[in-house]
Amino acid sequence: MHAVFKYNPSMHNVVQVGEGDYNSCRVSGPSRTYTSGNDHIQLVRGGKAFFICSRPGHCQQGMKIAVTA
Incomplete structure (x- = not known):
């Protein structure tokens, strides 16, 4: 996954x-940190992963996602 x-x-x-x-x-x-614009990231089944955009102000404006695999 x-x-x-x-x-x-x-x-x-x-x-x-x-x-x-x-x-x-x-x-x-x-x-x-991923910067390709087309990132495929392997997730651990049954685990949680957390992702943000680290550009100034982006995460604070909602550019973040928590994923449960």
Whole structure:
């Protein structure tokens, strides 16, 4: 199972973060950043994954998603 993110890479990115960083819209530790605009991310079955856009203000405006696989 995987998630697919399609976006304009000159305007956005996708950062996989922990739940705390997801809730606070910040990237505080080592995180995987995707920038292709067509990202295919493997998910762990039965687990949760958290993603945000780390561009200034984007997460705070709702560009974040929590996924349960």
